[in-house]
Amino acid sequence: MQDGAARRIDIEALREAFTRRFGEPARVFSAPGRVNLIGEHTDYNDGFVLPMAIGRRTYVAGAARSDRRIVAHSLSTDTGVEIDLDRPGAPQQGHLGDFVEGTARALMARNVAVGGANLLIDTEVPLGAGLSASAALELSVGFALASLAGQGSVDRVTLALAGQAAEHEYVGTRCGIMDQYIAALGEEAHALLIDCRSLEQRAVSMTLSGASVLVCDTRVKHDLASSEYNVRRADCEHAVAILSTLIPGVRALRDVTLEQLTEHAHALPEVVRRRARHVVTENARTLAAAHAFETGDLTRAGVLMNESHASLRDDYEVSAVELDAAVDAAVAVPGVFGARMTGGGFGGCAVVLVRDDAISAVSSAVSAKLRTEFGRDPEIFSSRAHAGAREESV
Numbered sequence: 001m002q003d004g005a006a007r008r009i010d011i012e013a014l015r016e017a018f019t020r021r022f023g024e025p026a027r028v029f030s031a032p033g034r035v036n037l038i039g040e041h042t043d044y045n046d047g048f049v050l051p052m053a054i055g056r057r058t059y060v061a062g063a064a065r066s067d068r069r070i071v072a073h074s075l076s077t078d079t080g081v082e083i084d085l086d087r088p089g090a091p092q093q094g095h096l097g098d099f100v101e102g103t104a105r106a107l108m109a110r111n112v113a114v115g116g117a118n119l120l121i122d123t124e125v126p127l128g129a130g131l132s133a134s135a136a137l138e139l140s141v142g143f144a145l146a147s148l149a150g151q152g153s154v155d156r157v158t159l160a161l162a163g164q165a166a167e168h169e170y171v172g173t174r175c176g177i178m179d180q181y182i183a184a185l186g187e188e189a190h191a192l193l194i195d196c197r198s199l200e201q202r203a204v205s206m207t208l209s210g211a212s213v214l215v216c217d218t219r220v221k222h223d224l225a226s227s228e229y230n231v232r233r234a235d236c237e238h239a240v241a242i243l244s245t246l247i248p249g250v251r252a253l254r255d256v257t258l259e260q261l262t263e264h265a266h267a268l269p270e271v272v273r274r275r276a277r278h279v280v281t282e283n284a285r286t287l288a289a290a291h292a293f294e295t296g297d298l299t300r301a302g303v304l305m306n307e308s309h310a311s312l313r314d315d316y317e318v319s320a321v322e323l324d325a326a327v328d329a330a331v332a333v334p335g336v337f338g339a340r341m342t343g344g345g346f347g348g349c350a351v352v353l354v355r356d357d358a359i360s361a362v363s364s365a366v367s368a369k370l371r372t373e374f375g376r377d378p379e380i381f382s383s384r385a386h387a388g389a390r391e392e393s394v
């Protein structure tokens with residue numbers, strides 16, 4: 001199914017719901033979820049990632065208020081929040097307010113004017129599936145608030161950084177920049193090769209002749225995800241603390257070559273060495289994969305995706321048995337170029353690069369495997385690449 005129209009939002013119905021609730025007309029803004037093709041756990045190491053925005057979006061209907069309050073309600077969680085822009089609320093309350101307040105304050109801290117607003121939010125991006133529902137929420141709210149305050153042409157990287165800051169300061173996750181960046185700057189028919197140090201990007205065409213990107217949501221989410229994420233970050237910082245004393249100019253794992261890592265391997269504890277090896281090899285794979293997609297070499301791109309999965313499973317240890325099973329089932333099907341887990345790991349989604357004529361065979365194989373081995377019914381959909389945050393026309 002194209003973009004897995006599990007739950008499609010009717011934009012006009014959202015506009016009408018806003019008017020019923022707030023008694024005035026609304027503008028509608030949106031931002032997408034994402035799937036990462038390759039470049040996992042590299043963003044917070046100043047490295048490279050290659051995500052694309054998917055067709056599922058979070059929508060925000062909104063209108064400016066004359067006071068300094070933000071009144072927001074989410075239809076998907078049926079929760080609401082009221083914020084006073086002149087009185088900062090407490091962070092990490094564990095609800096919608098963290099995203100709305102965090103984003104508003106991060107924009108103001110970056111000199112983007114934000115005023116009072118009424119917001120009605122709804123989403124097609126499932127929470128906790130590893131498709132970056134949080135970034136879609138931050139970017140749709142951030143873009144709505146900026147636009148309603150007359151700042152719609154605000155720099156997109158600033159919007160992405162504000163979303164990431166909301167995540168760090170209010171939501172409480174120390175994520176990298178990948179998810180917010182692609183939600184802000186995603187391009188139709190293109191993945192973005194993002195340099196997470198310079199924050200520059202190169203659009204990589206995803207107009208694949210006769211092939212598709214398939215997303216397999218295992219619908220599994222292990223509790224470990226956020227605690228282990230922070231442990232992995234700490235492992236990487238540990239590696240940099242040691243390697244920077246041995247190799248001049250090392251500020252992040254991005255600066256380390258595989259040769260240097262091999263030469264100094266004995267200086268690192270065994271686990272830290274494997275974590276660093278994942279990051280160093282994944283950066284190289286990501287650059288190589290961008291080139292492979294650009295030259296239409298899907299066989300090469302697929303091999304790199306398979307290697308990425310093995311590295312995430314064995315060296316970085318962020319996969320899950322369900323993800324391994326999905327990937328194994330996918331790569332065994334003729335016509336599959338490659339497959340890997342995507343996103344933070346410990347559940348969530350796998351991404352498969354597949355010839356169009358093998359899509360239904362892969363879907364059946366992955367579903368059958370997850371059903372028989374784990375009693376799970378995955379959701380599988382193909383996605384083309386979509387645009388980042390935007391205003392929806394009337």
Ligand code: GLA
Nearest residue numbers: 040041175176177178343344
């Ligand atoms: C999560 C984070 C991203 C990135 C990925 C792993 O999605 O939000 O910043 O670190 O995990 O690649």
